[in-house]
Amino acid sequence: MDVQLLLALVLGIATIVVLVLRTRLDAFVALLIAGLVTGSVAGSSALDTINSMTLGFGNTLASIGIVIGLGVAIGKILEVSGAADRLARTFVRLLGRGREHWAMAGTGAVVSIPVFCDSGYVIMNPLARSIARRIRGRYVTLALALGCGMTLTHHLVPPTPGPLGVAGILGADLGGLILAGLVFALILLPVVVVYAAWIGPKLEPELSEEMRREVYGVVRTSAGGGHHTATQTLEHDADDGPSTEEAVHQLGDPPAGQKPHSVPFWLAVTPLLVPLLLIVLNTVAAAIDRSNQGVLSPEDEYTPARWAEILAFIGHPVVALTIGIVLAVYLLLPRWTPRKTVHHWMAEAAASAGLIILITGAGGALGQVLRDSGVGDALAEAIADLSLPGVLVPFLIASLVRVAQGSGTVAMITAASVSAPLVVGLDLSPLAAALACCAGSMVFSYFNDSYFWVVTRFTGLEGTAALRGWSGITTAVWLASLPLVLIAGAVL
Template sequence: MESLIEVAQEKATLDIRLLLSVLGGISVLLVLILRFKIQAFIALLLASITVGILAGIPPMAIITTMKKGMGDTLGFVALVIGLGAIFGSILEYSGGAEALARFMLKKFGEKRASWALMITGFLVAIPVFFDVAFIILVPIIYSLQRRTKKSLLLYAIPLLAGLAITHSFIPPTPGPIAVADILGADLGWVILFGFIVGVPTAIVCGPIFAKYIAEKIHVDAPEATTENIKNEDYPAIGLILSIIGIPILLIVCNTIINSPLVSEEFISLEIKQWIGLIGNPIVALIIANLIAWYVLGIRRKVTKQKLLDITSASMAPTGIIILLTGAGGVFKQMLVTTETGKMLAAYFAEMGIPIIIFGFFIAVLVRILQGSATVAMITAAGITAPLVMAQVDITAIDKALLVIAIASGASIMSHVNDSGFWLVSKYLGINEKQTFQSWTVMTTILALVSFTIVIILSFIK
């Protein structure tokens, strides 16, 4: 009897130590980022080391765990993020993003321009980074405001909603790719649920909220300094939509065909394997890049040297994202090695807290405290991944919904510690109070609506 009590006491002591190690790691992460302004990549690595030390891992085992976490994570993510950046740079240079915006506005008309801008943002952010896409398209919303004299927010908020949702929910953007890889989620399912959750969310926090806030805050566009160029030689809109859709279609087809939904009676195993190769995100993006390189580059008389220059330049901003993702993988691996994940899984199971809610609130906490949505997503994924690994009955759909839930939490309440807050404030010409009332509220609505849809889907799947 006494031995059983001693074992229970030892287990309780170990659990407390492991819990304190996680809390200590998170505290170190936040203090380094918030107080000392240390780069998040270094902060994540130091937080991982802190967890290892506090959990009692031998010194050299800590190093081994860090190398394993970094290597296992970047083997896939670095390739996909790099290919996605190159793809987006060619599309941006060709004028494809602006062509899509102008086409949507022409089809929808000025009265429904907010809907056109929401859809444009939703599509453009698939291959192009959020901030780059916004800067490319912002002259269009300036032009609309000058023509209609309505508040600039009527057009800006739907565009920002579309951009933000796709940036957070739909691969091949870096955030969902990183989270999906850390959690072991299938990108095809993530894309499907990204669209299912993203579309109604975009409608609510885009055109609907924009109409409300535009009546409360009137914002004029900056005065035009130059005349807009007329009759630009933009690529055909069908071509742009096809090129954007190619990698998404290949990835989703691969997921569906290689799922239990399609038996070998309909498609042979050998064909499934070839589809698995072509529909792998890496190969799908290579195919999309080659098509974009030729169709939007060579065929449009862009020199090979110019294509090399713009694609090489696109690699620079991806470096920090790749390193951050790797550091998130290190943090996850440290929790796996210390078996903190198993302990937390058992703890939350006893409390009856679903992993999907836990992942969301961790992402919310980190997002509000330190600002970066990418850091929030990666940190939450790293903490949540060991809990996922400890559950034997978790499905591919469960993992995909968890990715979207974490992305929802990481999108919430953008404020002064987020670079996106200042980007929006600067380009829309609004003060901090107005940015809080429009952009911050929009991101909060985005997070809450999308998470609500995820919860509903988790019950009816």
């Protein structure tokens, strides 16, 4: 590989890491500056570099920006309506006693598809505490299973913003990524449960007295100055703890004669399930129709049948998620919720989505610079000379960026941006590359990851206990995903 082009790539990635870790600039600005550095070092003219960045930014957001905003809005309504809490409690009841950690992991995986991990964990954690209080133990196991269940779908399944951004940058089929991401998550879920069940009892004694009192209602007092302790257990109902409404937003009191607001399970799951099914149906229908017409590759001319065209319309991510947000607002929120309140929640969702949209667009800008400057082609040729499987390239890039700067979303988008020009040269499908980017970004969540602090603070783990619990479980699922990534690279 040309030394100048290699230096351009290395300095571009180093720029992202240094700016995010050592300066006051965020990932959006860091990705833009990295694009400028990469283009300049690679030898592109200043004007060509700027043109590449604006082209890449616009093309990426044209395909994915609206979808990210709609997905975040659906998640916000699930939070404030109590639907996310309803999903969690239903899963616990279905799985039964002794399988609470399975229920927590499964709940986390479902809730985190539309809801950001940080806010989703804050909302669901009271349920983990109430279950631990009922069974008189295993809080660490439940809390870790919940948190890492959320990590799986947050990293692997659209419409979570990170995977959406990766799909847009790499041009991966969104329905295919949803299906493959769900398969990955289902296979990896037992890893989450087994690790949590193994490490939880080892870390349970390391809970602070304050956390133990909050969770179990237990107060230990010294008896006569000796080493013996008297333990008093405070009784609590299993449904104790703040509800979603109390913890996040007040929906307001119902009018006279109206029952308090409660979301049935079938309503809670509808705004999440309908868009996913429509997107997947579009993908399956297109594949069937192409097969019936004898169209063998994307390059072949293809005119969809009328029925496939209709499904393509309602299954387009923009239309499907628009349907989802309409269902969420009118099915989940009580009729007495003021219009201004709903608009306020939508504004909060838009604020949350804004930075993710900008980061995704900046990732597309960097990817276009890598393409147009020749860095991507040169790197593909260099990797082709190695015996390294092509699918490991985006996987390892995502892993390195994740460890360096902490954010899984930034890691997978950076890996997608760097890998986008390499996909053809590596003989790698966009879907396999997208899965590799997403899976690689799960590795070793620790001090530079905001979600690390959310989970460990709410769980009551500190120091090495936090590393053994949370950093360990995220690394375990990352390692377990490696064989799946290699299989995806071989068959997709």
